[in-house]
Amino acid sequence: MKKHDIHKMYQESVQCVEAEIDFVEATYKSIRGNEARYLREDFSGTGQTAGEWVDRNPKNRAWAVDLEKSVLDWGRDNVLPQLKNKANLTFVEADVRNSGLQEMDIVLAMNFSYFLFMERPTMIDYFKSVKDSLEETGIFFLDAFGGYEAAKELTEERQCEGFTYIWDQASFNPINSQMQCYIHFKTDDGVEYNKAFDYYWRLWTLPELQEMLLEAGFSQVDVYWEGTDEKSGEGDGVFEVSKLGTADAGWVCYIAALP
Template identity: 35%
Template sequence: MSKTKKKHAARPRMADLADKYALYRLAVQDPEHEVEQFVRFYKDQYGRLPTRLREDFCAAAAVCCQWTKLGREHSAVGVDLDPEPLGYCRRTYLPKLSATQQLRVALLQQDVRTCGVRAEIIAAQNYSFFLFKTRAALLGYFRQVHECLADEGILILDMMGGGAMHDEDISESRQVARLTPEDKLQPPFRYVWQEESFNPITHDVRFHIHFRFPDGSALDNAFTYDWRLWTMPEVRELLDEAGFSASHVYWETEDKDGEPSGKYRRTMRGKPDQAWLSYLIGVK
């Protein structure tokens, strides 16, 4: 008999089994809500329903997939440079759509600045345009989008800001318990949003997303963002310069306890919260 003990394979930790795109979607995305908002913003502007969406910086294109569920006329194009999340969409989200819905989603691995796909709505969500750090780069992107929008078209951006973000080495976290049937295999987890650094001279800001699990394991730096924390007036001026005829702000309202409600109202007067989120719409 062998004297060496047979080694048992170490039990996998929760982090080893986790799917970072599924966790990201559970923690920070709500495609149903996004699509509802997009339709509302467009209707507010043109009084009719849009059918053609381009989702820039789409990553795993969850919003495109949701868009096609609105009806047979609805099609979406997702654009992202990175083949990994696009591949994830093809393997994970597209097969959950019907055959005809799948035909109405196109995924392009491309730089959004060279993408000529036309649409009624071009959406860039989760602050993705913050990765353009100079006026010239952001203006170039906005000009390209303006060119691609239908005559009745809007660009939908989201923005965040507030004094709390002018800081570094801070983080906030919450337990995520939003399990949908298709995501039930994901372990319970804690979502951590960390601001590693902020430079008040350049507004360069570095964020990380970490996922932490009950067994002590973690997916640290699952996503990292090197951005410029643009301000609302800077971005509105660049939209204007790029040829947009108007820009509108949808600011988050408060519930009866004074907490953020998750609902947005068009206004030009915002409350100076320490950390605010809003939508900014550029009108062709």
């Protein structure tokens, strides 16, 4: 691998696949009373999350689905070799709306990737296709973000090991809620990766998402809201079903949709 690699920097600054899979694994078990085995990671990028899933249990199987051959290739070359249960992860180059992968216990759409479906009919079609690909006892997990700073044009910097991660909300159009975001990286030795990742998507609200999931045929849709650490006032990493959120500047939550 090159000294600086945008996928590696993305993994280190954006993803926390252990926490994500902790939540998904425990929530599935608490709702269904048994363990999930078959997981499809939609918009998988390099398939990190799917990799974490197969390494949790030798009986687990996962499919990482993405349109882009180059990110899947990166996953095959860099994520797969690190896994104990390599044979249980399959990379699939396909559109998430017709990957043909059915009978899943879990489908994941994480890191807000599905926000790139801009229109209600397109989003509902995607949600319907997910519902059709789940077992009756399956669960669709998504994440969402929002808050009063989510629609602001701003940049946020965070120092990571060896580089700075820069989140750039470059433009927001209040008329259609579409926004342009970028991730830039600046390495400590001065190399800049401008617009390393580019997201043009719609900032959907939680009521819209819940309504569309129900319209797509899911029978139950729950929002899991993060608790607050009393000392720091920050999120405590514990997500629980809630009907009442807090009017934070920026929040991230999970949604679970049951067929």
